[in-house]
Amino acid sequence: MSTARPALEVVAELRREVERMQGAPARQSVPxxxxxxxxxxxxxxxxxxxxxxxxxxxxxxGPSAAGTWCAVVGAPDLGVEAAVAMGVDPHRTVLVPDPQDRWLEVTAALVDVVGLVVVRPPAAVGEGDAARLGARLRKQGCVLVPWGDWPRCDARLTLETARWAGPGAGDGHLRSREVTVALRRGTAPRRTRDLLLPAADLTVQQARPDVAPVRRREPAIVRSAG
Amino acid sequence: MRTLVVWCPDWPVRAALPDLPRDEPGAVLEGGQVLACNHAARVEGVRRGMRRRDAQARCPELHLADHRPDVEARSFEEVLLGVEELSPAVTPLRPGLCALPVPARLYGGEEQAAAVVAERVVSLAVWDVRLGVADTLFAAEQAARRAAPQDVHVVEPGTDAAFLAPLPVEVLESPDVVSLLRRMGLTTLAHLAALRPSDVHTRFGAHGGLLHRLASGQDPRLLARREVPPELSGVLVLEPPVSRAETVAFSLRSVAERFVARLAERGVVCTALGIEVEVDGVVASSRRWAHPRWFGAVDVVDRVRWQLQGTVLPGPVGGVRLVPEMVAPVGEHAPVLFGAGTLAADDERVERGIARVQGLVGHDGVLAAQVQGGRAPAARRLLTTWGEQAQPARAVGAPWPGSVPPPAPATVYAAPRPAQVVGPGDRVVGVDGRGAISCEPVRFRATGDEHWRPVASWAGPWPVDELWWDEAAARRVARFQVVGVDGTAWLMVVENGTWWTEARYD
Known part of the structure; x- marks a missing residue:
């Protein structure tokens, strides 16, 4: 009887595998x-x-803080300290700073094993390469974050305006930055969001959280007459 | 069985600074402290455990390098191969130290055999090698430490205990126990050996019992050998044969885990491991590895990788065999057996994928990152080759006077880029020795090929005298945060009137 449960688990695992290969539940949300x-x-x-x-x-x-392995390809200048401050787990992050002309192969190899790949393409990316990599992403359940131009993005995030708070004329230091992040998704209208990236406490948060303003109640003061 | 120990002193220094001339001082650091130094450095007063700054104060021309155990093991392989050509049963103890049964009969005496071994090692350009011969491994190691360079110290048969008796208890290399022994007035091994074994065991536990036996000239380590049933060995067959060491190592992972698990089922752990590498059906490389504690699956894979990287094989590897040559009861090692030494399935898959990437861009093309202490943003990140362990050299939490306060920049240039910052009338902004600026910055060019931007706001200077104790590397710099009117923010540094961009807050 002791072997019954593992066997069932194996069957379930194989079913999931078959479903995945048939491309049935192609997309799952990632933290x-x-x-x-x-x-x-x-x-x-x-x-x-x-x-x-x-x-x-x-x-x-998001994914890194949830325990997903991440990789960064072709970005030798990435600030590790800023990454850690934002919540990236350095122990589950693989860096390939200088893949030279093999960056596409390196990216493809990493897509097979990690959950998210940030890639900074050194040259223009062809439609064909992007399509092949996209198919591999869907098969392996990985997320690709191209930093720079990429022919087939599901969505593009850009920093539109940035206002730093903190320094004056020689006094203070950089404390927080209010940015407007714009999201373009296909032909849908552009959406924006104001973020503090970073806020004064080094976290990242929404500048104006979408909550209904709290109505201030008039203080009830009982005046005693006379 | 008479044992010969070959000791190459200061091996970490030799491995980390291979091109250092013999008479120049060098030291290897671990965690900001001197882990090992060479003779020239010791003459200047550098000692083990000394802080980096103290060591440099005693000896300003000291060459420094970080401790890298993998590199040490790999470079020691050359010595092992050399000794192995003379006598096959060499057991590496750690980089710089190995033991073998004295091949006395072959060379007409112990001293003669030792001389042949010494000559062989010296011919590999390892000029400082010392040998010791004794009945037990511990006594032989101590004898080697007391030998002159390129010479042998022979402890006559049956006199191990007498040889060890006058040695100080520090040679046991067990700081906790030694400090207690000192406080009890036990300063030499003779004092310790004179105690009743049961008393020592009661007071100091199993570890103390082992030290007592070492002090009495009864090293159990080689005597504890016993026959291991053959079905416990692990076998990896590669079809088709594989030529890359990394690929072999990662294919070996599951075999290594089964190997460790099967031993654990029988209540033993492996403390000495034989690794045989097959090429075209014949054993092309065979080596015996000892471990200070016991072999976990990761350790086994590491040893296979080191052995493959250190040897030149006649062809691609067709198979690897793991033979548990020495085992010990699991009881002594139980607390560390579980948890350590096994990898989660996901992590293992990632490691395999990374090995593939290493195959594409080279072993050192894949890096791992850590945060460490420091003033410059580039110094605050520690990048190490994937799979090699490195400890941050500088504590993150320590105060770093002159460092720029957080937030940290998201882009840190590996090499600073030339920049220009000018004040009114296009005069270059400078900083004097007291940290006062010559004029207010008005506009700047963050990198050489960018356009000029007017300054919206700025902060600084953060003046730093970096490495003031080292004239060659000394820098007197001042850092500024500069924000352009377009909202871009930069971390810039000025040194002798020249501006550089170190990082960008993008």
Whole structure:
């Protein structure tokens, strides 16, 4: 009897595998940073383009903090300390800073094993390469975050405006930054979200949380006459 | 069985600084402290356990390197191969130290045999090698430590206990027990050996019991050998044969885990391991590895990798055989047996994938990152080759006066980029020795090929005298945070009137 349960588990595992190979439940949601809630939710097999290091780190932070392995290809200048501050687990992060002309092969090899790959393509990416990599992403259930131009993005996040708070004319230091992040998804209208990236306490949060303003109640003061 | 120990002193220094001339001082650091130093450094007063700054104060021209155990093991392989050509049963104890049964009969005496071994090692350009011969492994190691360079110290048969008696208890290399022994007034091994074994065992436990036996000249380590049933060996067959060491190592993982698990089922752990590598059906490389504690699956895979990287094989590897040559009861090792030494299935899959990437971009093309202490943003990240262990050299929590406060920049340039910052009338902004700036910054160019941006706001300077104790590497710099009117923010540094961009807050 002791072998019955493992056998059942194996059957269930194989069923899942078959379903996955047939492409049935192609997309599953991936933990996404709380600051992006309501704007963007990452899904396996998705390609999410970004235009700056902090946005790449922000997309990486959600899955990484949840224990997913991540990889960064072709970005030797990534700030490790900023990544850790944002919630990236360095022990589950693989860096390939300088893959040179083999970056596409390296990315493909990493897509097979990790949950999210940030890639900074050194050259223009062909439609064919992007399509092949996209198929592999969907098969392996990985998320791709191209930092730079990419021909087939499911969504693109860009930093539109940035206002730093903290420094004056020689005094203070950089404390927080209010940014407007714009999301373009296919032909859908552009959506924006104001974020503190980072806030003064080094977290990332929404600048104006979408909550109904709390109505202030008039203080009930009982005046005693006379 | 008479044992010969070959000791190459200061091996970590030799492995980490292979090109260092003999008479120049060098040291290897671990966690900011000197782990090992060479003779020239000791003459200058550098000692083990000393802090980096103290060591450099005593000896300003000291060459420093980080401790890298993998590299040490790999470079020691050359010595092992050399000794193995003379006598097959060499057991590496740790990088820099190995033991073998004295091949006395072959060379007409113990001293003669030792001289042949010494000559062989010296011919590999390892000029400082010391040998010791004794009945037990521990006594032989101590004898080697007392031998002159390129010489042998022979302890006559049956006199191990007498040889060990006058040695200080520090040679046991067990700081906790030694400090207690000292406080009890037991300063030499003779004092310890004179105690009743049962008393020592009651007071110090099993570990103390082992030290007592070492002090009495009864090293159980080689005597504890016993026959291991053959079905416990682990076998990996590679079809088709594989030529890359990394690929072999990762294919071996499951075999290594089964190997460790099967031994554990019988209540034993492996403390000495034989690794045989087959090429075209014949054993092309065979080596015996000892472990300070016991072999976990990860340790086994590491040893196979080291052995493959250190040897030149005649062709691709067709198979690997793991033979448990020495085993010990599991009881002594139980607390560390579970949890350590096994990898989660997911992590293992990732490791395999990374090995594939290493095949594409080279072993050192794949990095792992850590945060460490430091002033410059580039110094605060520690990048190490994937799979090699490195401890942060500098504590994150320690105060780093002059470091720029958080948030940390999201882009840190590996090499600073030339920049320009000018004030009114396009005069270059400079900083004097007291940290005062010559004029207010008005506009800047963050990298050489970018356009000029007006300054919206700025902060600083954070002046730093870096490495002031080392003239060659000394830098006197001041850092600034500069924000452009377009909202971009940069971390810039000025040194002797020249501006560089170190990082970008993007």
């Amino acid at each position: 996404t940073h709380a600051a992006l809630e309501g704007l963007l939710s990452l899904e396996t097999g998705g390609v999410y383009g970004v235009d700056s290091a902090s946005l790449a780190l922000l997309l990486m932070a």
